[in-house]
Amino acid sequence: MRTNVYVMYGGQSPEHDVSLKTALAVMNRLDRDRYRVYPIYVEPDGAWRGGNELAECLDDVESLRLSSGERSSMGGILKQWYQEDRSNHVVFPVLHGPNGEDGTLQGMLEMLNIPYVGNGVLASAAGMDKIMTKRIMEQAGIPQTPYTAFTLYEWNKEADRLIHTIGSSIGYPCYVKPANMGSSVGISRCGDREELEASIREAFRYDRKIAVEKEIPGREVQVAILGNDEPVCSVAGEFERERHFFSYERKYSSGVLTKRIPARLDDEVYGRLRTMALQAFRALDGAGLMRVDFFVTDSNEIILNEVNTLPGFTENSMFPALLTYGGRRTFAQLLDELIGLALERYREKRVWRDGRAGA
Structure with a gap:
């Protein structure tokens, strides 16, 4: 059937x-x-x-x-x-x-x-909220870029103090991000105070909370996680790019993205990155799938950028490309696995709900 x-x-x-x-x-x-x-x-x-x-x-x-x-x-x-x-x-x-x-x-x-299919309530909510993700990753001991976060209420009440704090503790260039948005919507790179103020106003169009992050010079490297209690990590990948970050248009409209899979990492660096990615997945109590993005500096320092608990499956998306790389599985087989993981987690929850755990 x-x-x-x-x-x-x-x-x-x-x-x-x-x-x-x-x-x-x-x-x-x-x-x-x-x-x-x-x-x-x-x-x-x-x-x-x-x-x-x-x-x-x-x-x-x-x-x-x-x-x-x-x-x-x-x-x-x-x-x-x-x-x-x-x-x-x-x-x-x-x-x-x-x-x-x-x-x-x-x-x-x-x-x-x-x-x-995919992550549950907690992982989805915490993974979508960039600020909550950062706080969870801090507890897990995963390195992150320096950042500050504040609400629209705080901005309206003390904008000058916040601007001063960002300039002294984060510095320029920096990135302004709505807490709950993806696909680079509402994200801006700021080189000075004037750009910062305009970017903050733009970000508040999408959320009542925003994060401001220090720019990390380096490449953005991504891995895909697949699984429930025994997750596996894909090879690493990266997009070859000229600009500082991918705008929404760059990701989905320009049609000029070039993937490099595997990413240019030696085995030792990939091993550390893989360990951190699985650690992040477990810290959020992930299920099914997750994409984890890192910065890798010229000195091979690894810094978590963000997680995506529902990554895209478009023609330009890295997630399916990583998990189908090398003929390990087809796109259709990846979907089969995701559906199987969903049914596995559902059966497990039914056991607990019926009070028969461990029986």
Whole structure:
């Protein structure tokens, strides 16, 4: 019997269009001999649309903007899960950004007792919030770039003091980042006070909390983690680039990104990086998948940049490229593993909920 896979995508975040690109790649590579694939589209205004089974591959992302059928609430879409054996359903969420990868959707699916791909409520919420991630990694002893963080309330109350603190303790150049946003949305590199003030105002368009980080000269190197209780780490990869950081347009629109896999690291440096990545995954109580990004300096110092608990699966995305490198697995097999990990974690939770742990 084929498993019903409900791919949730779109959403109300600024990463709506990135989500569609990920959804297209996932849906087109799910094995139709093993799965019945159903789209669930969350429109930019929050309305939900459920589509019919997708028996064939889709041509482009525009076909994912479901327009036929009645707009519904999420309750109306999810009602069908209570009409069948829910053990034969799994949700594959690819809603990037707030209300998708920040634990809110995961909490809803937990309450509905439905298996889903990827990280749980805690890992999703803490991993999405860059400031909370930093605090957890500090406790885990993982090196990070110097930073400061503050809220919109604090900024409105004492902007001059904060600007002075950033200049004296962080310095220039620095990066301003909304706490809860991905795909480089709202992120700016600042070379002086004027740019810093403008960047802070821009970042507060996306979140009430922001982080300001010291720039670390070096390469950004990424690894992919796959697994639950026994996670494995991929080879390392990096993007060859000329600019200081990847803007949203650079990542998803320019079409000129070049991946280097494996990254230019010797075995000793990769070994340390791999250990840190697995340590970060476990510190967040990760499940299923995670991408962990590091800076590697010219002196081979390794510094954690950030984690991504729901990395993209687009044509430019590093996560699937790392895990399919060298023919270890195909893209379709990677999706099989992720669904298998989701069902494994779901069965484990059911044992605990039924009070039979250790039996």
